[in-house]
Amino acid sequence: MAPVEQPSWEQNKLLLLFLFLVLLAVPAAALPVAAAEQWPYHSLLKSSCSSTLYPDLCYSAVASSVFASSAAPLSTHKDIILASLNLTIGSAKQNRLSVLDLTRTRSAQLTAREKTALNDCVETIDLTLDELHSTVADLHVYPQRKTLLQHADDLKTLISAAITNQETCLDGFSHDDADRHVRQRLSDGQVHVERMCSNALAMVKSLTDADIAAEKARMARSNRKLREEAVAEDAQWPKWVKAGDRKLLQASSVAANVTVAADGSGDYRTVSAAVADAPLKSEKRYVIRIKAGVYEENVEVPKKKTNIMFLGEGRGKTVVTSNRSVVNGSTTFKSATVAVVEVEQFTAGQFIGGGSWLGSTGFPFTLGMF
Numbered sequence: 001m002a003p004v005e006q007p008s009w010e011q012n013k014l015l016l017l018f019l020f021l022v023l024l025a026v027p028a029a030a031l032p033v034a035a036a037e038q039w040p041y042h043s044l045l046k047s048s049c050s051s052t053l054y055p056d057l058c059y060s061a062v063a064s065s066v067f068a069s070s071a072a073p074l075s076t077h078k079d080i081i082l083a084s085l086n087l088t089i090g091s092a093k094q095n096r097l098s099v100l101d102l103t104r105t106r107s108a109q110l111t112a113r114e115k116t117a118l119n120d121c122v123e124t125i126d127l128t129l130d131e132l133h134s135t136v137a138d139l140h141v142y143p144q145r146k147t148l149l150q151h152a153d154d155l156k157t158l159i160s161a162a163i164t165n166q167e168t169c170l171d172g173f174s175h176d177d178a179d180r181h182v183r184q185r186l187s188d189g190q191v192h193v194e195r196m197c198s199n200a201l202a203m204v205k206s207l208t209d210a211d212i213a214a215e216k217a218r219m220a221r222s223n224r225k226l227r228e229e230a231v232a233e234d235a236q237w238p239k240w241v242k243a244g245d246r247k248l249l250q251a252s253s254v255a256a257n258v259t260v261a262a263d264g265s266g267d268y269r270t271v272s273a274a275v276a277d278a279p280l281k282s283e284k285r286y287v288i289r290i291k292a293g294v295y296e297e298n299v300e301v302p303k304k305k306t307n308i309m310f311l312g313e314g315r316g317k318t319v320v321t322s323n324r325s326v327v328n329g330s331t332t333f334k335s336a337t338v339a340v341v342e343v344e345q346f347t348a349g350q351f352i353g354g355g356s357w358l359g360s361t362g363f364p365f366t367l368g369m370f
């Protein structure tokens with residue numbers, strides 16, 4: 001009976017080496033797709049990297065570093081840019097060591113010009129490191145320390161400078177054949193850092209563009225609100241509000257002709273019902289007081305119902321909501337006790353006084369003029 005063949009030590013060693021390499025490889029790009037998708041940072045990282053020129057490099061670099069260490073958790077795009085920059089700094093340091101190593105070990109074969117070029121490389125790498133450290137520092141205080149535009153400008157300038165440094169280093173070795181050898185030794189590392197910087201630039205641009213757009217939208221909204229509030233507080237009445245009406249509205253109490261109350265304590269339960277009963281072609285002001293409450297209705301005021309004034313109990317108290325879009329003569333007044341739409345100023349219409357007029361879409365809503 002032949003003895004069972006035992007694997008030799010050499011074979012075992014190979015197997016172990018193989019397993020070791022497989023384990024090393026897993027955290028990098030070779031992560032099985034299914035596993036990658038279950039990885040908690042997968043979507044965030046993929047989305048961050050989608051704006052870059054080298055998305056695979058972007059993804060695998062950060063993914064492998066997170067797998068390899070128990071680094072801080074990634075929860076925002078900013079975290080990913082920081083992690084990516086951290087790696088880039090590591091690679092740039094590696095490049096610096098390579099250049100110094102080359103200078104030292106090949107000193108005898110290097111021409112004077114090559115030595116100068118290598119020295120220049122160390123300098124440009126030092127510059128890159130400074131710029132990347134400044135970028136990280138700036139990102140750490142982003143977006144509080146400066147205006148968004150200033151942050152965006154500084155970050156992009158720093159990273160752009162870092163990108164060009166790598167080219168500057170390689171350009172020092174494009175003079176003759178001998179140079180090419182040195183260039184080749186440095187190229188991979190320089191190109192890697194350049195691509196990582198390019199990715200960082202794209203991610204920073206994407207982050208700051210989004211934040212700037214959001215701030216612009218927010219400012220546009222609050223400016224409008226400010227204008228509205230200024231109208232209320234400074235009593236800068238719209239020009240179509242007649243002096244008599246201003247006095248009326250400024251008076252602490254306005255005698256109403258009818259009252260609408262959702263709870264039934266008034267003359268009507270709905271604004272529409274009160275409008276329906278309002279006089280036609282009235283020469284006199286007809287004041288409809290709307291008590292606090294939310295009225296979900298499309299209030300339409302026919303053209304013939306002239307001189308109607310609505311009076312609410314204040315912003316956030318009397319709210320008329322409607323899913324109907326504003327037809328004409330809309331205003332965005334939301335403040336209490338302001339605003340009358342004068343009949344004569346519109347082809348039809350009338351209007352308001354206190355209360356929030358909000359469409360169900362969340363946009364300010366005013367009575368349509370018909």
Ligand SMILES: *[C@@H]1O[C@H](CO)[C@@H](O)[C@H](O)[C@H]1NC(C)=O
Nearest residue numbers: 071072082083084086087090
């Ligand atoms: C950056 O890398 C260093 C080690 O090189 C590590 O200690 C640190 O946690 C890293 N920071 C981030 C944000 O990844």
Ligand SMILES: *[C@@H]1O[C@H](CO)[C@@H](O)[C@H](O)[C@H]1NC(C)=O
Nearest residue numbers: 255257279282284285286287
């Ligand atoms: C509304 O009431 C006031 C007095 O409270 C009155 O002078 C006015 O004529 C009334 N409006 C109409 C249209 O009846």
Ligand SMILES: *[C@@H]1O[C@H](CO)[C@@H](O)[C@H](O)[C@H]1NC(C)=O
Nearest residue numbers: 296297298322323324325360
């Ligand atoms: C608006 O609301 C009314 C009643 O609440 C409803 O019948 C109508 O379908 C709505 N219209 C739209 C466009 O949602």
Ligand SMILES: *[C@@H]1O[C@H](CO)[C@@H](O)[C@H](O)[C@H]1NC(C)=O
Nearest residue numbers: 326327328329346347348369
């Ligand atoms: C709004 O009013 C103007 C006249 O002031 C009119 O020409 C226009 O057709 C109206 N628009 C709508 C949508 O009713």
